[in-house]
Amino acid sequence: MKRYYLGLNENGPKAKDCLFSRGTSGDLRALSEYLAGRYQGEAILTKNGRSALAMALRAYLEPGDKVIVNAFTCYAVYEAIMEAGMAPVFVDINEKTLNFDVKTLEEPWKGAAVHANRIKGIIIQNSLGNPVDIEAVEKFAKKHGLTIIEDLAHSAGVRYPDGREIGTVGVAAALSFGKDKAINAISGGAVILRETPVHEIEAPFKAPKLSDHLRARFYPAFCSICKGLNGIHLGGIMMRALIKIHWVERSADNRLNFERRLSKFQARLALLQFKKFHHRGEGKLREFYLVKNRDKVLAKLRQAGYYFDAFWYEKPVSPARYYKEIKFPEKTCPVSVKVTKEIINFPLYYTPEELEKAIEIIKPYLIGRDYD
Numbered sequence: 001m002k003r004y005y006l007g008l009n010e011n012g013p014k015a016k017d018c019l020f021s022r023g024t025s026g027d028l029r030a031l032s033e034y035l036a037g038r039y040q041g042e043a044i045l046t047k048n049g050r051s052a053l054a055m056a057l058r059a060y061l062e063p064g065d066k067v068i069v070n071a072f073t074c075y076a077v078y079e080a081i082m083e084a085g086m087a088p089v090f091v092d093i094n095e096k097t098l099n100f101d102v103k104t105l106e107e108p109w110k111g112a113a114v115h116a117n118r119i120k121g122i123i124i125q126n127s128l129g130n131p132v133d134i135e136a137v138e139k140f141a142k143k144h145g146l147t148i149i150e151d152l153a154h155s156a157g158v159r160y161p162d163g164r165e166i167g168t169v170g171v172a173a174a175l176s177f178g179k180d181k182a183i184n185a186i187s188g189g190a191v192i193l194r195e196t197p198v199h200e201i202e203a204p205f206k207a208p209k210l211s212d213h214l215r216a217r218f219y220p221a222f223c224s225i226c227k228g229l230n231g232i233h234l235g236g237i238m239m240r241a242l243i244k245i246h247w248v249e250r251s252a253d254n255r256l257n258f259e260r261r262l263s264k265f266q267a268r269l270a271l272l273q274f275k276k277f278h279h280r281g282e283g284k285l286r287e288f289y290l291v292k293n294r295d296k297v298l299a300k301l302r303q304a305g306y307y308f309d310a311f312w313y314e315k316p317v318s319p320a321r322y323y324k325e326i327k328f329p330e331k332t333c334p335v336s337v338k339v340t341k342e343i344i345n346f347p348l349y350y351t352p353e354e355l356e357k358a359i360e361i362i363k364p365y366l367i368g369r370d371y372d
C-alpha cells in the first residue's frame, strides 16, 4: 500500500491524455453543443466552476440579494457569491445526506425574520453526489419566490429521486471540471443558462493564461512521478515543492475569472468523460463515514499506509486556510460543525480493493447513520 499525498481520480485524465492531446476550437464547440443539449440551455465554457456559478448568480439575481447555500461546502461557492456582489445565507445540513432539507430550510424565516429579508436565490449542491428531495425543495423555493441554481460540481450525471437529471431543474446549472470532481479535466467549468437571463452575461473572450494551461497539461504527469517516488516518502515532499513553485496549484487556489475560459484540450477531455458516463453509470462522488475518535482512526489508517486526511470537508466551508475569512454562523449550523469533526471520505485515487481494508479499520468507530 502506498501513501499518496495528492493523486488522480482513477476515472480522470491520464498523463498521456493531457500531455499530448491536441485540442481545437472544434472541441470547444462540441462541448458547448453537448452541454446545451444535455441541460437544455445556452452553454458558456469558463475557467473553473466558481466562475460559472458566479455568472449564473449574476444572470438571474441582483447585487445585494441573499442566496441560500448548503452549510457544508467549498470555498469556491462562497467566492462565487461574494464576487457576484451577493451574500450567503448558510443553512444547516442533515447528517444522513450532507444536504439542507425542508426542515432546516425554514430556519432563516423563523424568529425575527431578519435573514429572510431579500433572500432571492438558492444553490442546490447535492453534496458528494447525494441528491436532495428535489420536489420538496422546489415547492419550498416556489413558496418563498427563490430562484434555483444547481451546482453540479459533485453530482454531474446523477438523478434526483423523481428521475430528473441534476442540472435540468433550476434556471441555471454550473459545472466544475476541476481535479476530483464528477467530470475531471484538471480545471475548467461551464454554466448552462436554461432560461432567458435577466442580465446579459458575456462569455469569456480570452484563452487561458499560459501558466494555467501548462499546469493543466502537466498535473497528471507530476502525480504519476510523485506516486512512483512514494515508497521513500519523496513523493509527498516533491508534490509540496511543486505547489510551492506554483507548477501545481491546489484546487481551492484556482481564482475566479470571468474573462478566461478553459483550454481546448480540456474541453475535449471533459466531453470524453461525459460520454463515458453512459457506460460507467451514475453514482456518488464519494462515500462518506462518520466516526467517533477521528484522530485515532486517522492515525490507524496512516499506520496501515493510507492517507485520508484530505477529506471533504474539514470545515463547514473548506479548506481550513480560507475558513477564517468567512463569518460562518456556527451557532445556527451545529450539524455541519459536528459532521466536519466526524467525517471521513475517500480520495478518489484509491481503488475499491485498496479501500476494503481501510473500511475494516473504520468499522468499529462508525456512528450516526445506517451504512449498507
Ligand SMILES: *Cc1c(COP(=O)(O)O)cnc(C)c1O
Pocket: 048, 049, 050, 051, 053, 073, 074, 076, 077, 125, 151, 153, 154, 176, 177, 178, 181, 188, 189, 251, 252, 254
Ligand atoms: C469544487 C467545487 C466548486 C467549483 O470549484 P472550482 O475549483 O472553481 O472549479 C463548486 N461547488 C462545489 C460544492 C465544489 O466542491
